[in-house]
Amino acid sequence: MGVRVAVVGAGIGGLVLAAGLQRDGHDVRVHERRADAGALGAGLTLSGNAFAALDAIGLGERVRAVTGAGVAGLRAGQRRPSGRWMTTLPPAAVASLRSVHRADLHRALLDALRDGTLRTGAAASVSPDGAPVLRTPGGAEEFDLVVAADGLRSSSRSALGLDTGLRRAGYLAWRGVTAGALDVGGQAGETWGRGQRFGVVPLPDGRVYWFATAAAPPGPADGAADDLDALRERFGTWHDPVPACLAATPPGAVLRHDVHDLRRPLRSFVVDRTVLLGDAAHAMTPDLGQGAGQAIEDAATLVVLLRGARGGGDLRPALARYDRDRRRRTSRVARRSRSVGAVGQLAHPLAVAVRDAALSATPGPVLARAAEPLQRWAPPRPAG
Ligand SMILES: Cc1cc2nc3c(=O)[nH]c(=O)nc-3n(C[C@H](O)[C@H](O)[C@H](O)COP(=O)(O)OP(=O)(O)OC[C@H]3O[C@@H](n4cnc5c(N)ncnc54)[C@H](O)[C@@H]3O)c2cc1C
Incomplete structure (x- = not known):
């Protein structure tokens, strides 16, 4: 008999973990506090590292089936608001990047779970001492392992005494998807202006996922906001297809978030037999498009390390290895993501001129080489 695992949170991290563990014969239960475990609608990009991780646990093909080529095959890189290119990435650098509508990814992952795995509509809480006991309104239940994948504002992180606090990145992010197919003219990627950015990524069905950032007051709350006007x-005079993306997005379909990451990396992702995963462990800014990718790497690492583990067995070597590997990798990615965001959000005209000149002078292959370690992932060898 495999390990009995409770997962808190049916986000991308929790679902990938649950599906991967089930494929290996473990007994998994997922608790999601929302009544509907589907995702709010916007896009997502996943890079080669996420697919290497999904392949390692047998989920790659299922996810590839709902993803599209993203920006592969298009001219991609960074532009100025006028449309003038500063950098063009070599095709090989974006070949592994794929795009997906979040709702489609969620559905594909939910479909991978056995019937009865998911319990929705009630929050679950972990034991502060890390004992593998989960509390829900239905009572307390003991497992072999509890994995908290409860996101950016994880209550598990604070219950375990690991929280270092969230910090504002200093800008808001808006996301939307056009109502129908939109021709991006063979060009996609990001456009960097003064203190604001706009990104364009085609989805598999021809609709376009777009995102925008700007330093602005957070407003009443994160979440849905009709900020199209x-x-x-802000962006109406930018190059095509930026205004077209906004024009093709239905009112009320825009998501807005005040971007945060963790103030400092956590000192541990593991307390006894309770483990943090995904944004709960290493919330990062979205500037590298790696938050979900890192959650997927976490999940795959844990699945691989638990291969062959039995209920009641000693999980400590596997959990120690997870903790060490994942903290090292994710702290680097989070740091780099924040730095890219800081450069992207520069607003002073002089700083922007220097940034743009430096970007324009950097050959695409050099930028691609710098991004290469991010897009690579290899499974750990199982703990002995
Ligand atoms: C603007 C923006 C753009 C982004 N773009 C990308 C991108 O292109 N590529 C990429 O890889 N990443 C991207 N990310 C990051 C990515 O969205 C997150 O890193 C990823 O969704 C985290 O997944 P998760 O499973 O850890 O957490 P979440 O997706 O937040 O899931 C946590 C789940 O836990 C549930 N929950 C919380 N508390 C409890 C509880 N007590 N009991 C039960 N359930 C609970 C929540 O309801 C939720 O369903 C972006 C983020 C932002 C803000």
Whole structure:
């Protein structure tokens, strides 16, 4: 008999973990506090590292079936608001990048779970001492392992005494998807202006996922916001297809988030037999498009390390290895993501001129080489 695992949170990290563990014969239960475990609608990009991790646990083909080529085959890189290119990435650098609508990814992952795995509509809480006991309104239940994948504002992280606090990145991010197919003219990627950015990524069905950032007051709350008029004011004079993306997005379909990451990396992802995973462990800014990718790497690492483990067995070597490997990798990615965001959000005209000149002078292959370690992942060898 495999390990009995409770997962808190049916986000991308929790679902990949649960599906991967089940394929290996473990007994998994997922608790999601929302009544509907589907995702809010916007896009997502996944790089080669995420697919290497999904392949290692037998989920790669299922996810590839709902993803599209992203920006592969298009001219991609960074532009100025006028549309002038600063950098063009070599095709090989974006070949492994794929795009997906979040709702489609969630559905594909939910479909991978056995019937009865998911319990929705009630929050679950972990034991503060890390004992593998999960509390829900239905009572307390003991497992072999509890994995908290409960996101950016993880209550598990604080219950375990690991929280270092969230910090604002200093900008808001808006995301939307056009109502129908939109021609991006063979060009995609990001456009960097003064203190604001806009990104364009085609989805598999021809609709376009777009994102925008700007330093602005957070507003009443994160989440859905009808900010289209304000966005048109900010980005309406930018090059095609930026205004077209906004024009093709239905009112009320824009998501807005005040971007945060963790103030400092956590000192541990593991307390006894309770493990943190995904944003709960290493919330990072979205500037490298790696938050979900890192959650997927976490999940695959844990699945691989638990291969052959039995209920009641000693999980400590596997959990120690998970803790060490994942903290090292994710702290680097989070640091780099924040730095890229800081450069992307520069607003002073002089700083922007220097940034743009430096970007324009850097050959695409050099930028691609710098991104290469991010897009690579290899499974750990199972703990002995
Ligand atoms: C603007 C923006 C753009 C992004 N773009 C990308 C991108 O292109 N590529 C990429 O890889 N990443 C991207 N990310 C990051 C990515 O969205 C996250 O890193 C990823 O979704 C985290 O997944 P998760 O499973 O750890 O957490 P979440 O997706 O937050 O899931 C946590 C789940 O836990 C549930 N939950 C919380 N508390 C409890 C509880 N007590 N009991 C039960 N359930 C609970 C929540 O309801 C939720 O369903 C982006 C993020 C932002 C903000």
